[in-house]
Amino acid sequence: MTVASSTAAAAALPRPGPWGIGRYDVAGQPVFFEVGWDDWQRDVAWARAMLADHGVGPGRGLIVVSGMPESPWFDPFETAARELGAPYSIGEIYAFEAFRTGMYARRLPITMIFGLDRTVAEGLGDELAEVIARVPVIVARPDAVGLLAGAGARPFVVARVGPALAVECPHRSGAHLNGAEWAMAERGGELFISTAGPRAHQVREAALGLRGTLTDGPCGCGRGGQRVTISEGA
Amino acid sequence: MPDERFFEPDVETMPRARIAALQEERILELVPYVYERSALVRKKWEEARVKPSDINSLADFTERVPFITKDDIRQFRDEAQDPFGGLLCADYADATTVFSTSGTTGDATLYAHAWDRWHPFWAATARDLWEIGVRPGDYVLGSGFKMRGPLYHADQMVGAIPVLVNTGIGGWATALDAIRRYRPVYGQLTGLALAELDHLSRTTDMREVFSSFKGAAFAGEPLGARARAQLKSWGVEVYLWTSTGDVTGAWECGQHDGCHAWEDCVLLEAVDPAGSAQVADGELGELVATSLDNPVTPMVRFRSDDIIRMTRQPCACGRTHARFWPVGRKGDETIVAGRSFVPMDIWRALEGVPETATALFQLIRPAREIDELKVRVGYDPDTTTSVPELRDRVSEAITAAVGVPPVLELLPEPELLARGRGGKLPRVVKA
Numbered sequence: 010m011t012v013a014s015s016t017a018a019a020a021a022l023p024r025p026g027p028w029g030i031g032r033y034d035v036a037g038q039p040v041f042f043e044v045g046w047d048d049w050q051r052d053v054a055w056a057r058a059m060l061a062d063h064g065v066g067p068g069r070g071l072i073v074v075s076g077m078p079e080s081p082w083f084d085p086f087e088t089a090a091r092e093l094g095a096p097y098s099i100g101e102i103y104a105f106e107a108f109r110t111g112m113y114a115r116r117l118p119i120t121m122i123f124g125l126d127r128t129v130a131e132g133l134g135d136e137l138a139e140v141i142a143r144v145p146v147i148v149a150r151p152d153a154v155g156l157l158a159g160a161g162a163r164p165f166v167v168a169r170v171g172p173a174l175a176v177e178c179p180h181r182s183g184a185h186l187n188g189a190e191w192a193m194a195e196r197g198g199e200l201f202i203s204t205a206g207p208r209a210h211q212v213r214e215a216a217l218g219l220r221g222t223l224t225d226g227p228c229g230c231g232r233g234g235q236r237v238t239i240s241e242g243a
Numbered sequence: 244m245p246d247e248r249f250f251e252p253d254v255e256t257m258p259r260a261r262i263a264a265l266q267e268e269r270i271l272e273l274v275p276y277v278y279e280r281s282a283l284v285r286k287k288w289e290e291a292r293v294k295p296s297d298i299n300s301l302a303d304f305t306e307r308v309p310f311i312t313k314d315d316i317r318q319f320r321d322e323a324q325d326p327f328g329g330l331l332c333a334d335y336a337d338a339t340t341v342f343s344t345s346g347t348t349g350d351a352t353l354y355a356h357a358w359d360r361w362h363p364f365w366a367a368t369a370r371d372l373w374e375i376g377v378r379p380g381d382y383v384l385g386s387g388f389k390m391r392g393p394l395y396h397a398d399q400m401v402g403a404i405p406v407l408v409n410t411g412i413g414g415w416a417t418a419l420d421a422i423r424r425y426r427p428v429y430g431q432l433t434g435l436a437l438a439e440l441d442h443l444s445r446t447t448d449m450r451e452v453f454s455s456f457k458g459a460a461f462a463g464e465p466l467g468a469r470a471r472a473q474l475k476s477w478g479v480e481v482y483l484w485t486s487t488g489d490v491t492g493a494w495e496c497g498q499h500d501g502c503h504a505w506e507d508c509v510l511l512e513a514v515d516p517a518g519s520a521q522v523a524d525g526e527l528g529e530l531v532a533t534s535l536d537n538p539v540t541p542m543v544r545f546r547s548d549d550i551i552r553m554t555r556q557p558c559a560c561g562r563t564h565a566r567f568w569p570v571g572r573k574g575d576e577t578i579v580a581g582r583s584f585v586p587m588d589i590w591r592a593l594e595g596v597p598e599t600a601t602a603l604f605q606l607i608r609p610a611r612e613i614d615e616l617k618v619r620v621g622y623d624p625d626t627t628t629s630v631p632e633l634r635d636r637v638s639e640a641i642t643a644a645v646g647v648p649p650v651l652e653l654l655p656e657p658e659l660l661a662r663g664r665g666g667k668l669p670r671v672v673k674a
Binding site: 010011012014015016018019021022023024025026027028029030031032039041067068070075076077078079080081084087091094096097098099101103105106108109112113116117118 | 341402403
């Protein structure tokens, strides 16, 4: 079979570089960053635990709303869904692609939308109310939370914070940061990020250009560590 | 095992007789499998009075098994309230991913795969990237969209490192920055990307930017002569690729003599667009595809509406799988005031007018036969000094190409680009 033979051929090759390269902006300046294969595997493990907390499991369909350039952040969640046995679909983050998120939500037994942003939420137009009514769990970007709440949803939050992704658990006490990999600081409402783990990308107190608050200590989900609440954009 | 020349030498250069034997073996496994599981296949076959026991060879399959069209899938979906249009051969819960066609030419349809490591749609694409010259440790520019799954899986399969930056509309200034930093050997281009690069080329030395590229892939729509010449002037070797009936991709090799269909993955046929007979190699036919490696939503004699010329002659590159040349979409031919033309005729006309040379246009066609030729055309606002004067020249160019004066709607390119989807601008629209 094609997949089997191509996979076998791929397995014979070395992978001398990282998993991929991503890019985020700090104060309008681009920062390119490597995600190593080991980094990616640890990110997948963390994503798997976060999704499982939200009930993602075998046969429970989800839509991941993300663009190709966001793959360093969102691919671990896609891979985690696969590992959890949850069929997933991709809704792109562009306005002209909003119909795809709506189509999947309308046609498939979707139990979660992960990553819904304002562009897609607005692009859904009149269909947004139907999507909210159909899908039990929506994990939304900070820029979409107000819009979704106004439409009757009670979304959880997922936020890109520099090279990291912060995800709210079902206890709604701020978006968890993977403390084994990243650490954040807040000064005067400004957020900064540092690498905490053995990652290919090492940063120290990098200003994120984001405002928000941090919470530390135990969460009802059993995790400790930092949680972030973004007060504008992400 | 990959060698210097081929990613899967044994598969890619397999003798034709072995390809035929392999396909027959897979088809004979597929026939009872889909008949038992695919509600649409069973319906179509019962209507045609075909049973699995009637199919005992590849010849039986191509002679007796009924076609399935996209309209069949949509109709079944709507009537049976089945999101997969009767194609699903497993439980939804058994699928790993459910993706969809672009929806550019109509209502998107769903397809699903079950997979473990690499997304199946892109598995054979590793062979095509290897052909371009992508090797372990090379950087490559990540492509713009994920609606068919993560194309970067093919990059990673060959050991390359995807640089995942925005190559969608409005993203190319930053993508050029990434190219300068990482010197990738390959990237994906679309028609909308070329329109943006055309503007950036006025302030950027594109030859220098793309000097690290061994090749760039282009898909989604035809590549116009002007764009082809422009890419050549930038030193970019373009590899065209296209979908093989929504089963997998088919890419050009270094010979640029047709797109290679991977026949261990898809049974490719070219049939009379107005009938059901197979056409001879080299003649115009409609691409018909059968999935040989997707047990979740296999296409079975799917009529794609794509018009191709096909050959089974071995390629000068050494590969033996069939090649085809996309010619257009079935139904693209339009008749206005008794004159027949295809969208490429308008494309070429617009390429000849400097302000519309990116050939961004939409033919507004509520029906195949129309009384009035309405065309929406994008123009470059930076170089256009007088829209009325431009209108006269565009009208003249289209009239010369088609033989009928058009009714023009001129829009600045950014406004028209905003109507694009998935890297493509629908060229034929109803309004």
